[in-house]
Amino acid sequence: MNNANLHAANRAKNDEFYTELSEIEKELKNYSDKFKDKVVFCxxxxxxxxxxxxxxxxxxxxxxxxxxxxxxxxxxxxVNAEYQVGIENIPYSLCVTSTKEYLKGDQIDLDFNGAKELVEKEGDRIRTKLLGDEKYVAGDFRSEESIEILKKSDIIVTNPPFSLFREYIAQLMEYKKKFLIIGNKNA
Ligand SMILES: C[S@@+](CC[C@H](N)C(=O)[O-])C[C@H]1O[C@@H](n2cnc3c(N)ncnc32)[C@H](O)[C@@H]1O
Structure with a gap:
């Protein structure tokens, strides 16, 4: 494989990389005072x-x-293997305004299973099918649906696709959004 192909392969791999919960916890604990009353968008x-x-x-x-x-x-x-949701396997948006109903005993916040239970049981109350538009497929951060959510959000937090990093950052700048993104060191 030549160098260009190798880079392309690495980029493709990075685009589907999932961030470990422990990595997120390590980074986000430094910003725990920054999210009060904020709308967060992943x-x-x-x-x-x-x-x-x-x-x-x-x-x-x-x-x-x-x-x-x-x-x-x-x-x-x-979606249907780990969660007992029995729903169409398509991209969704999620909107959560409270977790209180799922707290148990003297819990202040959900544990891992509680977070899963909420996503599972709240169903259509928190979930909306994404449709995409003429230019972008469902769930693309550049799609109209996604931009509408971006506009009403205060802080954007994610690990974005490496291959679209420039475009991703440009959008955050255009909409003047605060952000906390985890990415490749070279980015
Ligand atoms: C590096 S992975 C990180 C996934 C997730 N944010 C995480 O940290 O676990 C980047 C994600 O962006 C998604 N993705 C790729 N192109 C995208 C696009 N144009 N708009 C929105 N998401 C995209 C990929 O499917 C992948 O899930």
Missing amino acids: NCDDPFESNFVKYFLMHFNGLGLKELYATGYKISSI
Whole structure:
């Protein structure tokens, strides 16, 4: 394989890289005072798979979040295997305004299973099918649906696709959004 192909292969691999919950926790604990009353949007994050989504569900009350949004891009491979949701396997957006109903005993925030339970049981109350538009497929951070959510969000948090990094950052600048993104050192 020549160099160009190798780079392309690496980029493709990076685009589908999933961030570990422990990595997210290590980084985000430095910003725990920055999320009070904020609307957070994870715009490259499948609601079922993303550990960013799980992190924010598990710290919703501790951080004092107002709302959590997430949009998935690729069809989730685990949606019907790991979750008992029995839904169409297509990209969804997620919008959560409270986790309180799912707290158990004296919990202040959900644990990992509680976060999963919320996504599973809330169903269509928090989930919307993404449709895409003439220019971009469902869940693309550049699609109209995604930009509408971006506009009402305060902080964008994710690990975006490496191959679209420039375009990704340009959009955050254009809409003057605060962001916390985890990425490749070279980015
Ligand atoms: C590096 S992965 C990280 C996934 C997730 N944010 C995480 O940290 O676990 C980048 C994600 O962006 C998605 N993606 C690729 N192109 C995209 C696009 N144009 N708009 C939105 N998401 C995209 C990929 O499917 C992949 O899930």
